[in-house]
Amino acid sequence: MNAIEKIIATHAGLETVKAGQIVDVKLDCVMSNDATTTLSIDVFKKELKGERVFDREKVVLVMDHYTPCCSVDAAETHKKMRQFGRDQELKYIYDGVGVCHQLMLEHHAKPGDFIIGADSHTCTYGAIGALSTGMGSTDVAVGWLEGKVWIKVPLAIKIRVGGKWPQGVYAKDLVLKMIGDLTAKGATYKALVFEGEAIRDLTVSQRVTLCNMGIEAGAKFAYVQPDEKVKAFMKDLGREYYPVIEDDEDASYERVLTYNVENLEPQIAYPNSVDQVKSLSDFEGLDIDEVFLGACTNGRLEDLETAAAILRGKKISEKVRMLVTPASNAVYMEAMERGLIGTFMESGAMVSTPGCSACFGGTIGLIGPGERLLTTANRNFQGRVGSPDGEIYLASPATAAASALYGKITDPRKVI
Numbered sequence: 001m002n003a004i005e006k007i008i009a010t011h012a013g014l015e016t017v018k019a020g021q022i023v024d025v026k027l028d029c030v031m032s033n034d035a036t037t038t039l040s041i042d043v044f045k046k047e048l049k050g051e052r053v054f055d056r057e058k059v060v061l062v063m064d065h066y067t068p069c070c071s072v073d074a075a076e077t078h079k080k081m082r083q084f085g086r087d088q089e090l091k092y093i094y095d096g097v098g099v100c101h102q103l104m105l106e107h108h109a110k111p112g113d114f115i116i117g118a119d120s121h122t123c124t125y126g127a128i129g130a131l132s133t134g135m136g137s138t139d140v141a142v143g144w145l146e147g148k149v150w151i152k153v154p155l156a157i158k159i160r161v162g163g164k165w166p167q168g169v170y171a172k173d174l175v176l177k178m179i180g181d182l183t184a185k186g187a188t189y190k191a192l193v194f195e196g197e198a199i200r201d202l203t204v205s206q207r208v209t210l211c212n213m214g215i216e217a218g219a220k221f222a223y224v225q226p227d228e229k230v231k232a233f234m235k236d237l238g239r240e241y242y243p244v245i246e247d248d249e250d251a252s253y254e255r256v257l258t259y260n261v262e263n264l265e266p267q268i269a270y271p272n273s274v275d276q277v278k279s280l281s282d283f284e285g286l287d288i289d290e291v292f293l294g295a296c297t298n299g300r301l302e303d304l305e306t307a308a309a310i311l312r313g314k315k316i317s318e319k320v321r322m323l324v325t326p327a328s329n330a331v332y333m334e335a336m337e338r339g340l341i342g343t344f345m346e347s348g349a350m351v352s353t354p355g356c357s358a359c360f361g362g363t364i365g366l367i368g369p370g371e372r373l374l375t376t377a378n379r380n381f382q383g384r385v386g387s388p389d390g391e392i393y394l395a396s397p398a399t400a401a402a403s404a405l406y407g408k409i410t411d412p413r414k415v416i
């Protein structure tokens, strides 16, 4: 078995499983956010006649997409969510302290876990060796009640990445390139397993960026074998580290794709689909109106540091507005300690409360008709962040910061 199959087998209480098999798995945690929880509440109460969730410490509710609320509808959604959380005496209800996936990484997900979430980017926690995936609100309601769900064991695709990372090129560029190659449907219901020298050399934060975007190729899971870096990551958070589950020598993969990052250039996904990807050089000099640095994809400390290093002592272009949203309060506070927030403010950027912010357009940072947004988020769908007549481009934090300085898409290698 490969590591994915082993984690599924452990949670299904079986010795072995194989791709295509449908099994019931026990859940270590069920996450939902303010875009999805109220749908699950309706299913839980009305359709399943649920009374109590399976474990008050394993059901996590996060208000992040619409917080702080900018509409009465959102406030009503939050009210219903908080009431459910109180009725169920849930231990973990977060509001305005971070994006759900960042909070899950900081406080809940562990290597070897099986976790579902009512959010498509739940595949993120594979970066620390957990199997996690997004499910619909109905499955999540079943998960709340039963503490288990059914899953089909996926075929796995190995993404083997070699080479040394060039300066100014990041995991975000690799994953954009990979999605461009695979297409948005290329890994549907498959597990993407990243390995190789270039993956080992990545920080945990950049592995998070990789796994976060697995769903943009349709993947059910994205996974990186946990190592010493993950162990250190868990230790820094004061959390326990579990033994690593490794592939058997004859583990099966549907196919193996290979990349070498040595010749990789900064990449851009252009409107309106994440698999429309080209080298940045094809867009160099394109005027932009807004830059967003944040999201569960790239709103961590390392992302903020990379951007701040480019902006330090400089002013962003008068032609752009830039919004920085740390992915969590922990990130925000550490960024303050390190002087990064001051750097952003001095350069002319706005800094906001942790949450989904201008990734989702549920609160702040919307663009108008004809405007262009360059964002470190993971989706560039039409109208996602404001006007359907605006355009959204995806890139790395370094590209975002360099482009903010000039008001045009700019290669970060020119300013690093």
Ligand SMILES: CC(C)[C@H](C(=O)O)[C@@H](O)C(=O)O
Pocket (backbone or CB within 6 Å): 035, 036, 065, 118, 119, 120, 121, 134, 360, 379
């Ligand atoms: C609204 C929510 C369910 C959605 C998701 O599932 O991913 C959002 O987080 C997104 O990034 O588009």
Ligand code: SF4
Pocket (backbone or CB within 6 Å): 064, 065, 099, 100, 101, 119, 121, 295, 296, 297, 355, 356, 359, 360, 377, 378
């Ligand atoms: S930050 Fe963006 S991608 Fe992540 S959960 Fe929020 S809306 Fe979805």
